[in-house]
Amino acid sequence: MNPLVRASKIAVTGTFGAGKSVFLLSLLHHLHHHDPSAFRLGERRARPVTLRGVRAVDVTPAYQQFPYPTFAQRLMQPNGGLWPSRVHSVQRYRLRLRRAGRLRADELELMTFPLERLMDLSIAQTPTYADWADSILRQIDEDPQASRQARQYMQHLDAPDIQPERLLSVYKSALAQFVFDYKRFAAPSTFMIDLDGGRIEGGAPKAVSQGRYVGLPPHNGRAAREFIPLSAITRMRAPQVARQHEGHYAAYRDEVARPLFGEVAGADTLVVLLDVAAVLSGGRAAFDEQVNLLDELRQLVRGRVRERSALVRSRVSRVALVATKCDLVRVFERDARLPNLLRQLTDPFVEALHPSIEIGRFLCSPCVATRPHADPEMLIGRVVHAAQNPERIERPFPVPEVPRFWPEAYTPSDYPFFKVWPPALQAHEKITRHHKLDDVCRFLLG
Ligand SMILES: Nc1nc2c(ncn2[C@@H]2O[C@H](COP(=O)(O)OP(=O)(O)OP(=O)(O)O)[C@@H](O)[C@H]2O)c(=O)[nH]1
Ligand SMILES: [Mg+2]
The missing domain is CATH 3.40.50.300 (P-loop containing nucleotide triphosphate hydrolases)
Structure with missing residues (x-):
């Protein structure tokens, strides 16, 4: 000094x-x-x-x-x-x-x-992906408007065969709606404001959400590393998918939030x-x-x-x-x-x-x-x-x-x-x- x-x-x-x-x-x-x-x-x-x-x-x-x-x-x-x-x-x-x-x-x-x-503060403060996912699902459940908007996602989580791509896409539509309604739990924040500073556009949630990432965007030839809150049952039934989301969550926490x-x-x-x-x-x-x-x-x-x-x-x-x-x-x-x-x-x-x-x-x-x-x-x-x-x-x-x-x-x-x-x-x-x-x-x- x-x-x-x-x-x-x-x-x-x-x-x-x-x-x-x-x-x-x-x-x-x-x-x-x-x-x-x-x-x-x-x-x-x-x-x-x-x-x-x-x-x-x-x-x-x-x-x-x-x-x-x-x-x-x-x-x-x-x-x-x-x-x-x-x-x-x-x-x-x-x-x-x-x-x-x-x-x-x-x-x-x-x-x-x-x-x-600051919407990512809970990610920075929650070391375990499963704890974060449970907490987000609880907050959605406690919010009548959000649970209505996430109904389709919840149904997919409970479906007999898990389709990760479909889950991701349905969650993105719900998340866009949470962003428009200024919900506190609309993390990760890069979905709303990406690393370049661009904000999600207004419009139909389904249309405007699909080009955005819930997690780290593709970088240097590496695919996007996205994560969404999977329920405990889904995590148990599809452990491989859960592990992937866990890894992406940790990467986001280490590279962006913390x-x-x-x-x-x-x-x-x-x-x-x-x-x-x-x-x-x-x-x-x-x-x-x-x-x-x-x-x-x-x-x-x-x-x-x-x-x-x-x-x-x-x-x-x-x-x-x-x-x-x-x-x-x-x-x-x-x-x-x-x-x-x-x-x-x-x-x-x-x-x-x-x-x-x-x-x-x-x-x-x-x-x-x-x-x-x-x-x-x-x-x-x-x-x-x-x-x-x-x-x-x-x-x-x-x-x-x-x-x-x-x-x-x-x-x-x-x-x-x-x-x-x-x-x-x-x-x-x-x-x-x-x-x-x-x-x-x-x-x-x-
Ligand atoms: N009249 C007036 N307008 C301002 C002033 N500062 C910012 N603005 C307006 O606010 C807009 C956004 O300002 P920025 O400084 O780009 O805001 P920012 O917080 O950096 O925005 P992002 O990086 O996109 O989040 C500008 O394009 C102006 O239209 C000011 O002092 N006076
Ligand atoms: Mg700026």
Whole structure:
């Protein structure tokens, strides 16, 4: 360890599309091109903190580095940029910098991962395939809606002759339905969000589920290694099939679930991005999913993780809860309503954490892509709409009102938020604007 470098590991998470890549991109951009008047790193405004020697440090060769220069170039196109595309479900970047007046340099090791991976926590925590399978079947059984959807699968499990391919295909259809209904037991999570970061498409469960894998996908000429929950009777009647699923389960546990959770629990700081507009426009089930995933995350942060052979406590000591993309909300409602919604959404998570863990709550927009309009119920931006705005022209659009509290019941049509393209930069602008991303950054730098 270099005594002149203070290393910190930061894990950034959020559900699909919550804004992880844009957060990372904008953060890196503001550090690489630091302007103290636009991105405050010091506690006091009167004494700006500047940066020296900002440079990328290669990530571990086994990992792919987040393509920061490419994404930055795309975002900053003068006639209007593009959001970053998906490259991998886990992204990494390492950055070294020195704050003026400090002896030690900071090395930030940043990684992002989908919050949905937390659905695999039970896999990481359950060493035996049979225990996992029994627990999933029990949870399906206890959920009347899920048992209805899995009826065909259950019938196949009990059939006199076991057809492994047929079982797999029927289970995939049921699993797709569990994913659409935001069921907690829709593991393995790579069925929903694969290792490249792609999400299962909406549509008929049978059609959209068959191209996806329940387990490790094919790799380097090796066939997919899939596993599904076989019942105790099926495991007894078809021991060979059971052994295969057991092996695939172990491989998934060792190659996906445990390394990721080990890495996250080994981070000093967690950043959780919460896209309030998306949780509103996803309907109440999206709210419940967010709460459930935060509950799994709480278990990871509180629990112990296996590192090589020893069990160690998670190292996470600070958590930033960020209501992100707040530029999509009506201007006056940002400070007036978002803090309360963020608090309500995250209070159960925070209250269950150890009091020694430092919590920061933030409102932020890593990339401000809208402008205020004279009508407070509208914003101006380049609305994403293939049919109505193919030229990506900037224009006013209506913005739904954000509630004061999370409603007990609501549907997607109650909160029809628009998505927008990144802003078209003005001639004098070299960098996209952010809203309070520097507040989060100061927390991260500590
Ligand atoms: N207006 C606005 N939109 C944003 C902002 N950040 C992200 N978005 C929007 O959210 C979308 C998803 O952002 P990403 O950063 O790709 O989200 P992600 O969490 O990396 O998504 P996955 O990797 O696919 O899970 C973008 O394409 C933008 O449409 C922001 O600060 N402001
Ligand atoms: Mg991403």
